[in-house]
Amino acid sequence: MLQRGGVNILKYLNNQRGTIIPFLAVALVIMILFAGLSLAVSTSFLYRKAAYDAVDVAMLSSLMTVEKRSKPTRYIEDRKDEGDTHYHFTWPTDYKNYIYIDESKARGLFQENLYLNFNNNTKDSRIISWNYTVKYDNERYLDMYKNLPNLHTQNYSVTHWECDEDSCWSWTEYFIFDGMYNPESWWITELSKHLPGPAAWTDAVFEEKKWRTSGTHGPDGPVPFPRWVEIKAEVTAEVPSPLGNIFGKGNRQIVTITAKAVREIDSLE
Numbered sequence: 001m002l003q004r005g006g007v008n009i010l011k012y013l014n015n016q017r018g019t020i021i022p023f024l025a026v027a028l029v030i031m032i033l034f035a036g037l038s039l040a041v042s043t044s045f046l047y048r049k050a051a052y053d054a055v056d057v058a059m060l061s062s063l064m065t066v067e068k069r070s071k072p073t074r075y076i077e078d079r080k081d082e083g084d085t086h087y088h089f090t091w092p093t094d095y096k097n098y099i100y101i102d103e104s105k106a107r108g109l110f111q112e113n114l115y116l117n118f119n120n121n122t123k124d125s126r127i128i129s130w131n132y133t134v135k136y137d138n139e140r141y142l143d144m145y146k147n148l149p150n151l152h153t154q155n156y157s158v159t160h161w162e163c164d165e166d167s168c169w170s171w172t173e174y175f176i177f178d179g180m181y182n183p184e185s186w187w188i189t190e191l192s193k194h195l196p197g198p199a200a201w202t203d204a205v206f207e208e209k210k211w212r213t214s215g216t217h218g219p220d221g222p223v224p225f226p227r228w229v230e231i232k233a234e235v236t237a238e239v240p241s242p243l244g245n246i247f248g249k250g251n252r253q254i255v256t257i258t259a260k261a262v263r264e265i266d267s268l269e
Contacts, residue, residue: 047239051125052257054117055235059259062110062132065102066229066263070095073223075146075183084171088150089179096142098225099265100190107132110233118237125239128254135230136194141222143210146183151205153177187223195224228264235259 072092080087110132118127157174185200198209199219209223234256241253 047125048255050122051237051239051255054114054122055233055257055259057117058110058114059233059261061113062106062231063261063263065106067100068097068265069100070097071186073142073144075148077148077150085174085176087179088177090148090181096225097265097267099227099229099263101134101229103134125237128236128238130235133232134194136191137226137228138195140225140227142225144223146207148180148205150177151180151182191224197224228262230262232260
């Protein structure tokens, strides 16, 4: 029996009680590290998700300004008779739909809701910059036409005389042109920032806005009636990064968030 100083060495070596404790300690440290890592990753993800959600909500709020509008493509002269009075007026017809967004209002709503949601839902985050762009369908162009022979005619009356064997009498016929007007050039104020289009209507009584043989968007070319609009936003923000210090990148991170939405009219008529 191997002994030294009265101690049984073999008995000491064969005694394994308590040897699991070091392994448990190491495993516990590893589990704590993984738990901390998992918590840090989850927190970082939540910060980023809150930033993405803030941009999405701001984008949806700006889409409230998108609307379907309708404008005539034909303006002709019509007349309504009431006794001896004849009313002449501009009659718009052949209406077509198109989509429109009030870009100034949309940008304002986007900005307002973007900062509101960042302040309320993304703690310790801040917006560095943002950009908001609008793009229209550039393929749907329609011909427009006006034919208003009495566009510049002033109101007037005509007195008629009639006689028989016994007497003469008169009656007056009135021609009222107050209902005549030159159509508005709405595409210039609404769409010219994003789409090429023809020049405004002139004072001519007859005009056409249509495709010419050259196929270009000249002053007398067709008018845009876009069927869809695309809104795109890009936001650069700074959000907390719990793992940043571990990798020597600081406790903040820069993220760029892009959101895009398309709205299309359901009917072209």
